Amino acid sequence: xxxxxxxxxxxxxxxxxxxxxxxxxxxxxxxxxxxxxxxxxxxxxxxxxxxxxxxxxxxxxxxxxxxxxxxxxxxxxxxxxxxxxxxxxxxxxxxxxxxxxxxxxxxxxxxxxxxxxxxxxxxxxxxxxxxxxxxxxxxxx
Amino acid sequence: xxxxxxxxxxxxxxxxxxxxxxxxxxxxxxxxxxxxxxxxxxxxxxxxxxxxxxxxxxxxxxxxxxxxxxxxxxxxxxxxxxxxxxxxxxxxxxxxxxxxxxxxxxxxxxxxxxxxxxxxxxxxxxxxxxxxxxxxxxxxx
DNA sequence: TCTTGATTTAGAGTGCACTCTAAGTTGTAG
DNA sequence: CTACAACTTAGAGTGCACTCTAAATCAAGA
Numbered sequence: 105x106x107x108x109x110x111x112x113x114x115x116x117x118x119x120x121x122x123x124x125x126x127x128x129x130x131x132x133x134x135x136x137x138x139x140x141x142x143x144x145x146x147x148x149x150x151x152x153x154x155x156x157x158x159x160x161x162x163x164x165x166x167x168x169x170x171x172x173x174x175x176x177x178x179x180x181x182x183x184x185x186x187x188x189x190x191x192x193x194x195x196x197x198x199x200x201x202x203x204x205x206x207x208x209x210x211x212x213x214x215x216x217x218x219x220x221x222x223x224x225x226x227x228x229x230x231x232x233x234x235x236x237x238x239x240x241x242x243x244x245x
Numbered sequence: 246x247x248x249x250x251x252x253x254x255x256x257x258x259x260x261x262x263x264x265x266x267x268x269x270x271x272x273x274x275x276x277x278x279x280x281x282x283x284x285x286x287x288x289x290x291x292x293x294x295x296x297x298x299x300x301x302x303x304x305x306x307x308x309x310x311x312x313x314x315x316x317x318x319x320x321x322x323x324x325x326x327x328x329x330x331x332x333x334x335x336x337x338x339x340x341x342x343x344x345x346x347x348x349x350x351x352x353x354x355x356x357x358x359x360x361x362x363x364x365x366x367x368x369x370x371x372x373x374x375x376x377x378x379x380x381x382x383x384x385x386x
Numbered sequence: 387t388c389t390t391g392a393t394t395t396a397g398a399g400t401g402c403a404c405t406c407t408a409a410g411t412t413g414t415a416g
Numbered sequence: 417c418t419a420c421a422a423c424t425t426a427g428a429g430t431g432c433a434c435t436c437t438a439a440a441t442c443a444a445g446a
Contacts, residue, residue: 108422118423119405138412140423153353156346164403185357192350199343202336205297209333212294216326249392259393260435279442281393305433 105143114151129154129164129171160195246284255292270295270305270312301336 111118124130125141130150133141157167170187173180252259265271266282271291274282298308311328314321 106423117405120403122424123404135424138423140412153349156349158403160343160346160350181357185354188350188354188357192347192354195343195347195350199340199347202301202340202343205301206333206336206340208294208297209301209329209336213326213329213333216322216329247393258435261433263394264434279393281442299433 105145107141107143110143110147114148116151127164128168131175157191160191161198162191246286248282248284251284251288255289257292268305269309272316298332301332302339303332307332
């Protein structure tokens with residue numbers, strides 16, 4: 105498989121694939137007689153895993169740590185496992201945080217939904233300066 | 246409250262607060278006689294909300310859209326609500342994605358845990374080329 | 387009053403993760 | 417054989433969200 109094909113299949117751009125190889129996230133690809141990269145389909149599994157790490161917010165330098173351990177192979181399992189476990193905890197914590205934020209969003213949106221004219225500006229309810237009816241300029245600030 | 250105090254209370258740096266004001270995420274702060282920013286505690290609520298948006302991955306340009314609607318005040322509720330609802334869906338989808346990734350991580354970590362010497366390199370199990378016992382170089386690739 | 391720390395501005399610099407460009411080589415359909 | 421698309425490299429450029437610098441002014445305690 106050449107780089108264009110791998111790009112299509114992996115969802116990464118060819119540029120990004122070369123970049124990942126350059127920095128060490130992807131192993132140096134074998135080249136054919138003319139110097140073009142020739143990939144084995146098995147690389148897709150690794151790319152997919154990298155994608156999971158990326159999706160969950162792992163910075164590239166940490167993926168590099170993992171990738172380096174993986175390249176070293178046998179004897180690095182404990183360290184790789186520890187790295188993933190640490191990451192898992194961070195992701196779990198982040199999910200919890202997101203769920204809290206979702207509740208806040210729900211509340212906020214519900215506030216807008218209860219808008220049968222009762223509320224003017226839910227974000228910044230101004231201290232009602234008692235004045236007849238000509239309340240223009242809700243003074244959001 | 247001066248900017249340093251607000252920085253402490255909000256968790257943003259004074260630099261960031263000024264930056265947010267410059268780009269319009271925070272309203273132009275009132276100044277005291279000597280030109281220094283003087284904040285009302287109510288700004289903390291807005292900053293906290295911005296923080297939620299940031300945590301949930303909203304890009305600044307979209308926060309700016311929301312902030313601008315908020316400044317316009319009355320009459321922009323529907324648009325603000327729509328914006329938040331759209332964002333909420335994205336966040337929900339992202340949480341689902343993260344949970345899928347967590348399952349993958351769990352599996353991966355479980356693989357490392359079942360390491361009573363049975364497995365050498367779980368990442369890249371090499372096609373076992375039958376050879377007596379001297380299996381060095383797990384050839385992760 | 388002196389000094390130290392906080393604040394002001396405009397604008398430059400940083401780190402991350404790509405993303406693209408240029409100039410050249412290779413592969414393939416017509 | 418001729419196009420033309422896909423590939424190669426080194427290196428420059430981009431977008432985002434800050435983060436810091438310089439030089440000046442301001443505030444508050446010894």
